[in-house]
Amino acid sequence: MTTEYTGAGDPARSLALLWRTREKSSRKGRPDLSVDRIVGAAIEVADTDGLAALTMRRVAERLGVGTMSLYTYVPGKAELLDLMLDTVIGETARPAVEGGWRARLEMIAREKWALYQRHPWLLYVATTRPPLGPNVTAAYEYELSAVDGVGLTDLEMDSVVTLIGGYVHGAARGAVEAAQAEQRTGMSDEQWWYAHAPYLGKVMDAGRYPLAARVGTAAGEAYGAASDPAHAFEFGLERVLDGIAHLIDRRTPPQS
Structure with a gap:
């Protein structure tokens, strides 16, 4: 699937739309x-048919209007994509979480994971130049607050929330692709595994690949597939949080 990029539209028009400082004025x-x-409507198109199907024409058809009618409100697809991303980011819950920074970061990660499950097209939107809208800004503020006051520098705080976001993005992409594989092939992971396992045992020399044979068999028996995205997410999240804990512990002065 082709990757789309945010931040590609006209800056003045994008920011005016994102912050709703100028609504439609044309008579x-x-x-x-x-x-x-x-x-x-654009989010509905992307949710239903994927990001590749998103065009101004498809959005107009969903709304039952002519394509040119949209341009009175949104200059083009680039600005529309910024608006879509900022809008869905606004769906994430941002409650006060008890239990310290680790519980807060874990909740943030799980909210991001759930958002990708609801809107898989987000996985194919590059945000290295993020839309600087109110929801994206509020989310960044909230995520930073999870590690505020724990002894990290400002750059380390930014790096921590970037690390969490990058980890969840990668894990969610694997999970979404696994789900899409079943939809597109009509075969579940378990069916795929058991169809291949007998033949693999005949062609692969376990003596030449002892670790692959042993560990792969254990994983296949445990998951009924080559991998389990949900398990991988949980395992990886704990290890990422452990690493952040080590960084924070290094910043905490020893008790006298």
């Missing part, structure tokens, strides 16, 4: 349209 605009309606 030619349709009274039954709005930026929010267009963004909502």
Whole structure:
């Protein structure tokens, strides 16, 4: 799937739309349209058919209007993509979490994981130049607050939330691709595994690949597949948090 990039639109127009500082002003605009309606329809298209299907024309068809009607409200697809991402980021819960920084970061990771399951197209949107909208900004503020006051420098705080986001993105992509593989092939992971396992045992020399044979067999028996994305997410998240704990412990002065 082709990767799309945020931050590719006109900066002034994108920011005005993201922060809603200037709504549609043209008298030619349709009274039954709005930026929010267009963004909502675009998200529905991406959720249903994937990011590759997202075009201004498809969004217009979903709304039952002419394509040119959209341009009164949104300049183009680049700005629309920024709006879509900022909108879905607004779905993540940001409650006060008891239990310290680790519990807060774990909750943030799980919210991100759930967001990717709801909107798999997000996995194919590169955000190295993020849309600087209100929801993206609020999410960044909230995530930073999870590690505020624990002894990290500002750059380390930024690096920690970037690490969590990058880890969840990779883990979620594996999970989404595994789910899509079943949908597109009509074969579950378990069915795939048991179809291949007998033949693999005949062609692979376990004496030449002893570790692959032993560990691969144990994993296959445990998961009924080559891997288990949910288990991988849980295992990896704990290890990432352990690493952050080590960093924080190094910053904490010893008790006298």
